[in-house]
Amino acid sequence: MATRSGGRTGSDAFAHLIAIVAELRQRCPWDRQQTLPEAARHLLEEAYEVVDAITAEDPDAVAEELGDLMVQALFAATIASESTGSAVPDLLEGAAKKLVGRHPHVYGDTKASTLEEVVELWDQVKAAEKGKAPKRSSLAKTGRALPALMRAEKLGVKARRRGMDWKDAREVLSKIHEELDEVTRALDAGDQAAAADEVGDLMLAIANLPRFLGRDAEQTLRRSCDKFVTRFGEVERLAGSRGLKLAQLSPQELERLWQEAKQAGRNS
Structure with a gap:
């Protein structure tokens, strides 16, 4: 059943938003000049x-930002429709058809009662949609547009589904130490290029450790970036209260x- 908000059903509200985005594309000078790459940047x-x-656990902000995200997705779809010849409703219908097709355990007679069975079924349906086995690695197209950290984790998850993964967090830690040793050897040899390559391998291993702890990389x-910002702000506050300038302090003083900032954070 469609929900009702502001006097419109959910489906009516969505259709209304599609119409507004289409009109803005036609009548607003700024919106008319937007390209698909620009829309992609705004979408991201x-x-x-x-x-x-979501991280701030602010429900009102989540609702507002999700609305903005929907607008940008519809705007990108509107621009794309100009070159594909498919109207936005056609794109939505295609997405709905794909969802139904990839959930035969919900919309068909296929049985899948566990999470593992659902994931395996999803992969089987996707492979069947492509019609033939990939010429390259089955991971070749995995998350290519994602930020590297997210892609690294996604690659690890996909590899696990295919039977290749570490056993537990301690095995990942062992791999991290192994890669760190290789970085050290490359640096000792004065080979900056090799060191950079090994750092990449180290980061790939580190990116996959959080999922063994039940966390998202x-x-x-x-969260650690936010923690760093908070602690650095406390360092600045402490220095300022003592008439000190960070740029003039020794490494030991910093x-x-x-x-002190870390301790203040623990006590707050």
């Missing part, structure tokens, strides 16, 4: 704002301020 920005709102790093 809005997606990250949704993530920020992106969210884990995001470390003492950093430890």
Whole structure:
């Protein structure tokens, strides 16, 4: 049953939004000049704002940012329809058809009662849609447009489904130590290019550790970034209260301020 909000059913509200976006594309000078790559950039920005709102656990902001994300998705679809010849409703119908087709355990007679069975079935349906086995690695197209951290985790998940993965978090830690040793050897040899290559391997292993702890890599790093910002702000506050300038402090003095900031965070 469609929900009702602001006097419109959910389906009517969506149709109304599609119409507004289409009209803006025709009548607003700024919207008329937008290209698909520009729309893609705005879409990505809005997606990250949704993530920020979710991370902040702000329900009102989540609702607002999700609305903005829908607008940008519809705007990108509107621009794309100009070159594909498919109207936005056609794109939506295609998406609905794909969802139904990939859930035969819901809309058909196929049985899948566990999460593992659903994931395996999803992969089987996707493979059947492509019609033939890929010429390259089955991971070749996995998350190519994603930020590297998210792609690294997604690759690990896909590899696990195909039977290749670490056994537990300790095995991942062992791999991390192995890669770190290789970075050290490359640096000791004075080979910057090899060191950079090994750092990439190290980061790939680290990116997959959070999922063995039941955590998301992106969210884990995001929280640490926020923690760093908070602690750095405390370092600046401490330095300012003592008439000190960070740029003029020695590494030892900066470390003492950093430890004070960490302790202040634990006590707050």
